Amino acid sequence: xxxxxxxxxxxxxxxxxxxxxxxxxxxxxxxxxxxxxxxxxxxxxxxxxxxxxxxxxxxxxxxxxxxxxxxxxxxxxxxxxxxxxxxxxxxxxxxxxxxxxxxxxxxxxxxxxxxxxxxxxxxxxxxxxxxxxxxxxxxxxxxxxxxxxxxxxxxxxxxxxxxxxxxxxxxxxxxxxxxxxxxxxxxxxxxxxxxxxxxxxxxxxxxxxxxxxxxxxxxxxxxxxxxxxxxxxxxxxxxxxxxxxxxxxxxxxxxxxxxxxxxxxxxxxxxxxxxxxxxxxxxxxxxxxxxxxxxxxxxxxxxxxxxxxxxxxxxxxxxxxxxxxxxxxxxxxxxxxxxxxxxxxxxxxxxxxxxxxxxxxxxxxxxxxxxxxxxxxxxxxxxxxxxxxxxxxxxxxxxxxxxxxxxxxxxxxxxxxxxxxxxxxxxxxxxxxxxxxxxxxxxxxxxxxxxxxxxxxx
Numbered sequence: 001x002x003x004x005x006x007x008x009x010x011x012x013x014x015x016x017x018x019x020x021x022x023x024x025x026x027x028x029x030x031x032x033x034x035x036x037x038x039x040x041x042x043x044x045x046x047x048x049x050x051x052x053x054x055x056x057x058x059x060x061x062x063x064x065x066x067x068x069x070x071x072x073x074x075x076x077x078x079x080x081x082x083x084x085x086x087x088x089x090x091x092x093x094x095x096x097x098x099x100x101x102x103x104x105x106x107x108x109x110x111x112x113x114x115x116x117x118x119x120x121x122x123x124x125x126x127x128x129x130x131x132x133x134x135x136x137x138x139x140x141x142x143x144x145x146x147x148x149x150x151x152x153x154x155x156x157x158x159x160x161x162x163x164x165x166x167x168x169x170x171x172x173x174x175x176x177x178x179x180x181x182x183x184x185x186x187x188x189x190x191x192x193x194x195x196x197x198x199x200x201x202x203x204x205x206x207x208x209x210x211x212x213x214x215x216x217x218x219x220x221x222x223x224x225x226x227x228x229x230x231x232x233x234x235x236x237x238x239x240x241x242x243x244x245x246x247x248x249x250x251x252x253x254x255x256x257x258x259x260x261x262x263x264x265x266x267x268x269x270x271x272x273x274x275x276x277x278x279x280x281x282x283x284x285x286x287x288x289x290x291x292x293x294x295x296x297x298x299x300x301x302x303x304x305x306x307x308x309x310x311x312x313x314x315x316x317x318x319x320x321x322x323x324x325x326x327x328x329x330x331x332x333x334x335x336x337x338x339x340x341x342x343x344x345x346x347x348x349x350x351x352x353x354x355x356x357x358x359x360x361x362x363x364x365x366x367x368x369x370x371x372x373x374x375x376x377x378x379x380x381x382x383x384x385x386x387x388x389x390x391x392x393x394x395x396x397x398x399x400x401x402x403x404x405x406x407x408x409x410x411x412x413x414x415x416x417x418x419x420x421x422x423x424x425x426x427x428x429x430x431x432x433x434x435x436x437x438x439x440x441x442x443x444x445x446x447x448x449x450x451x452x453x454x455x456x457x458x
Contacts (some may be wrong), residue, residue: 003105009026012211033115033118045428048098048101054443056081057114063101065115081153086448089186091437097230098113115407135161136161141228142230148438152446154204154230160449168209169209169212178262179263182261218401219401230448238390241389248349249350254285267299271363281304290308290386291306291324305333307337308336309335314367340353353377353379356372389433392409412427412431418444419451
């Protein structure tokens, strides 16, 4: 075994997978997982753990795998995280735990994410009992939002004996895990449902179809006897460019497009929620959500263009997602920006007019600023345009809750422990930071659970 070369992971062939919604990555076999785990040096000061927002005992569970103690690995892993099967699939490990692996100095980092996925999948497939319902401590806490941050906070509090109720606006819990991330990256009925079901085993109650700020207010939640509230409602309000033609039929936000496909199953012929994309689709943006939208549109039968105003080097999306998109035939138009969406006589999108860009001096983000090249305008004929330009929090909760401070982006202001400007109200995840990653939202939920426990217990 080569200590500096990771064990490769099997994937669906690009030509086949671009026509279906089955999971792209097939994961490690037992034999492959053990071999990869044996590459770990079991460092005395594991820097990989410091790179993990939820501080998973990475050497601990990987060491168990190396010894073929699969159940031991499961129990070690689940001590620190409620969503390992999710994180093993969608977390940017290359910028977090794996970035700090000492093997990366001379070769490949240990494939921590794929080993986390294997361990969590082993638990589900072999029905390993990962949580036991604790004795109640007599205290009640409410959580707003059943996404990664809310689920994590609820799980951590339930382990401490709290009676936790989660209020979720949609008809299914999971947040971005069910409406935002496509099936081919994160299967819903197996992976997501299983990890959310673990909350029920801890005694957590999830009430769906409850829009906090409309169905019930934060103040009314307190009136029902809850001693603290954790707001984790995410950032689901999409942004647009403000260019001409954005009101044409066939222009979607990435949020709407992905929600209709993932939560409402628009890609399935046996569901009455179809979505029309036509033969050609343009996706504007370069983040992970843009990659998800582009790869989804490809699977719906369209030729897909990703329009991004900087170069490939500046793409904010994960390298793995960009690599997969290129393999699947997505066409990238780099150094390009849309200036107008044109429509036909029926009001439907017919084309998108763009202009070429060049990079100038760095802007406030530290990246070189894109500058338009005059006279370089060109047109791409498309039937659908998907805007993936980021999101901001919905102001409904802050507008209906007195004394809750927000910033100019409508994000709730909270300290590093999640405490807001109002006593007893905590917040974390995208509602505080703006759109970020699943694992950072989970880290916020875990930190807030500790703070809420200290607050309630005085």
